[in-house]
């Protein structure tokens with residue numbers, strides 16, 4: 001399998017919020033592993049796509065989940081007519097061929113799975129394939145990026161200290177109002193006035209964090225609301241469907257949010 005399918009031809013739109021582009025580029029130039037830290041829907045995935053494009057590297061993304069095993073990352077022997085044949089997993093492909101491997105939501109994976117990345121993230125830069133009895137040295141272009149949402153942190157779902165300390169972290173949070181409005185205009189195709197209204201609603205919802213809401217409305221949600229508006233839905237229904245209803249199942253919280261939204265609307 002070659003990497004062509006993982007190359008990004010067109011520039012993914014990404015609007016910088018701070019010095020994250022320079023930081024990532026500097027980390028990549030030294031092949032330091034990077035951790036993108038921040039709440040869901042604030043641009044981490046878009047950012048790594050943009051950076052892979054900018055650096056001219058293929059990007060292999062793995063959505064981590066709790067049933068994921070080390071073999072899902074590294075690879076496994078599969079039965080074929082000619083006998084058992086080894087298939088590289090996504091991580092091994094990236095390591096061998098020199099892609100950026102992005103492990104999205106790494107805390108979802110069990111800790112015994114995440115330790116396979118350890119020998120890749122220190123000076124050794126090797127991936128041991130125990131089942132195949134092979135040590136794969138990392139291609140010079142290979143780099144590892146993970147994403148991590150500290151909001152979901154709990155005793156069971158946290159990164160091992162020995163894993164965390166291997167990464168350079170770049171913090172992501174919601175952009176400032178003007179930047180976020182520009183993103184909503186561009187991604188949802190609404191006018192600036194609508195985008196600013198949606199951003200104001202987003203900010204209100206974020207203030208309810210810790211008062212019954214686990215997380216406020218993400219940039220992604222504001223874009224969804226904007227898309228509904230662009231498709232002809234009135235802004236009240238659009239925000240109800242793309243922000244209020246998805247974000248909480250609690251009826252009181254729902255009323256509080258609906259009230260907060262109404263207060264922002266003309």
Ligand SMILES: Nc1ncnc2c1ncn2[C@@H]1O[C@H](COP(=O)(O)OP(=O)(O)O)[C@@H](O)[C@H]1O
Pocket residue numbers: 013014015016017039040041042043044045046047175183187219220223
């Ligand atoms: N800084 C940004 N520049 C451009 N688009 C952004 C930015 N931040 C968020 N977005 C938009 O928000 C959506 C969700 O972001 P995403 O990268 O998927 O979030 P995350 O990976 O952090 O959950 C993206 O598809 C993109 O449309």
Ligand SMILES: [Mg+2]
Pocket residue numbers: 041044045046104
């Ligand atoms: Mg993501």
